[in-house]
Amino acid sequence: MELSSLVRKLGHELAEIRERSLKTILFKLDHNLISYADLVHEKVLFLNLLEWFNFPVVPIKDEVLNFVNSLIKHPPAAQRMVEIGAVEFFSQLRPSVDPNLQAIIDGIVDGLFFLPSGLPSSSLSVCYETQSQPSELFIGYFCQGRSHLPQLEIPPKRTVVKCLKFSTFPWLTLTSTDRHVLSSNESSLRSNNQSLIWSTCELLQDVIMQDFPAEIFLQRPKIVQSLLSLLNLAFGGDGRHRLALQAVSCLQQLCIFLRSRLNFHRDPSFSSTEQGTASQNSSISYCQETRGPPRSQNPSPGSSSPRPSVIGRTVQRPRGDGQDWDAASSSGNSTQANANSRISLHSPLDVAHIDLPVIEYEDTLELQMKQFSLPQFCVSILENAIPLLRTGSKRVTMEVLELLVEDMFLIGDAISENVWEDDSLFALELKDKLLLVLDLLGETILYHKSNISAEQPEVMLVHHRMAFISISLFTVRLLQILLPVEKASKVLQKSLLNALFILSLDVSFSLEYPSIYESIAVYLEQMSTENYSIYKQASEAAYSIECTCSFMVEVHKKGDKNLSELVELADQALSSLPYHQHFPLLQEYIHICSNIWKSAEANSLLQAEGQKVLLHLLSHPSLNIKAEAYHCCLEVVKDCLGIPNIAKPVSSICHGVHFLLHPKVLYEICTFGLQEDKNECLIT
DSSP states (O other): OOHHHHHHHTTOSSHHHHHHHHHHHHHHHHTTSSOHHHHTTOHHHHHHHHHGGGSSSOOOHHHHHHHHHHHTTSHHHHHHHHHTTHHHHHHHHGGGSOHHHHHHHHHHHHHHHSOOOOOOHHHHHHHHHHHTSOGGGSOSTTOGGGGGSOOOOOOOOOOOOOSBSOOOOOOOOOOHHHHHHHHHHHHHHTOSOHHHHHHHHHHIIIIIHHHSOTTHHHHSTHHHHHHHHHGGGGGOSTTTHHHHHHHHHHHHHHHHHHHHHHHHHHOTTTOOOOOTTOOTTOTTSOOHHHHSOOOOSSOOGGGSOSSBOTTSOBOOOSSTTOOGGGSSOSSSOOOHHHHTTOOOOOOGGGGGGOOOOOOOOOOHHHHHHHSOOHHHHHHHHHHHHGGGGGSSOHHHHHHHHHHHHHHHHHHHHHBOGGGGTOOSHHHHHHHHHHHHHHHHHHHHHHHHHHTOSTTSOHHHHHHHHHHHHHHHHHHHHHHHHHOOGGGHHHHOOHHHHHHHHHHHTOHHHHHHOHHHHHHHHHHHHHHOHHHHHHHHHHHHHHHHHHHHHHHHHHHTSSSOOOHHHHHHHHHHHGGGHHHHOOTHHHHHHHHHHHHHHHSTTOOHHHHHHHHHHHHHHHTOSSHHHHHHHHHHHHHHHHHHHSGGGTTSOHHHHHHTTGGGOSHHHHHHHHHTGGGOGGGHHHHO
16 A cells, blocks of 8 residues: 555544554555655645544544654654644644643654654655655565665654643744843843832833733743842842842732733633733733634724734734734723834724834844743742842741742643653653752751740841741742652752751641641651651650640549540550659549449440550659659558548448459469569558
8 A cells, every 4th residue: 555545544534544544654664665764755744634533533533642742853854743633633632632642742842842863864865766666666664675775764753751641832923022022121131220120110010011921931041041140149239139129029929910821821711810910911811712702704903904903813913012802992091111012003994004113133042942941941930039038138038038929820730740750851850850849848947946036036036936937838838739649759859858857856836837738747757667667656755745735624623624635645654654754643643543343334445545644654664754653652552541540331341452463463463563672652
């Protein structure tokens, strides 16, 4: 069967025929019967591969996407894909497929942005010509006579990037006016004039970020890079830290707008872009078609502009930094900065006479290679903002944490927890940076913990404690997003391990944030058996001390007492007794044992539970506690059988010592108690 026939059948109406044709092509590729060089000359192939997903029944999606992924490794194939609009097609297809397929699509889109260097076109043509000669020259599939022909090496299977949930936004082209606006602001941010930098940051927040789609700042990242560099001024004097705070505010606002844009691209019909700071004609407002009734078929200003809109359509966009026709009204108030770039349209009939914005030539491929992906942007913020948490300024710490929280939300949307097991180059670089970030967070937590001491002024003491708590909360939540518990032992840095260990021993933190505290314990268990053992012992001791306090409070209350609850509290209090050695607890408990056994109709289950605790006291490994337990028992015997009780009936006298007459208790006393010198008082 000829290759062209197989390629044509990829577009057949019957799903079975399409599937069989694709599998035949893949089989031939696997067995070197055809090469990718043969396929790049089949123009219909690229259209049919895209049309594959437009049929009502779409089988073997993963095989089709992996085939496309391998095919675009050849420059001619990638170029053809770009020419027929594959980037936009896959960007729109991505939200409608399963998450595991979205990662493959991200790899395809990235591959189309970075065209690989392949073999010379002459080699491709030679191989194609030899393959297309009459078949009678060769006998069978594996004729030795073909070995001398130039063959194109079968590309290895492409590594699927599993660490991404979202990579890059659909590319937006800008007019010369748009580019001038961005370039002017970027130059101002690099100025030595502090006032100019300050006013530029304000302009970015109040105007530029309102009117440009947020992804523009990732696709042309110079402004973002300048803002990140401004963060270093937080450690400077002469008021320069205020510029760092301005940069923090700009980045925080950009994170918020990026989340809005991300939600819009995922589901334009569901996403809401209402922003309190957005202007009416803001480009973050999505198209009127997606939120209102369909437009009429009459000619409109939104039909002839060469600029893509925010969602990738080609619509009339009189200005590049806004979305006049996508907003509810194009007659709303606008800022002075946008006035010069807006063109007034009085009638749809005048569209043909309007001078549309000039789109000068740009090297799109070069720009796309320099753009920030969403994961790169998120990690860059972490790298540059976390060091600011050690400036000593309460305001800086608070505003940086607000930025980091917004960034954390984006991280959850952009980076998968599979980043730790992904072997792709992108994932390895991302993983290295995340490890550095986690190490920085651990060091920052330890820094604030080490400064919490009585030697510090009260103001700084409060600052370090609040920073310690806030940064710890952020760190644990970031771990919950990025790091599965079962992978913690292979990932976490030593500084972060020490920080989590200190947090596990912080009682006030555990009481205030119980759910976060539980997560800390789970991570600690996976990371360090030794530290987790210490944490468990400390937790048990703290709980036992709480039970001791509760027991002493309850036993001194007036009125009837719940003896069963008191016995349970005493049992829990035993483990901390060697630490505090609060002997009044022993005295009160042994009196309770005496009271439980006085009644002839006493609860046998309660007697058994009380006796178990008593035996633990009489056989305690600590000699001080053991001796005190015997001494308390002796005092009870003296009270019951002493001279003051001689006038009382004999039966009532005996009831008070019944708890000591049980065979188990007598066996403990006679067998082990008599061997201790410190129990001579009891023998007497």
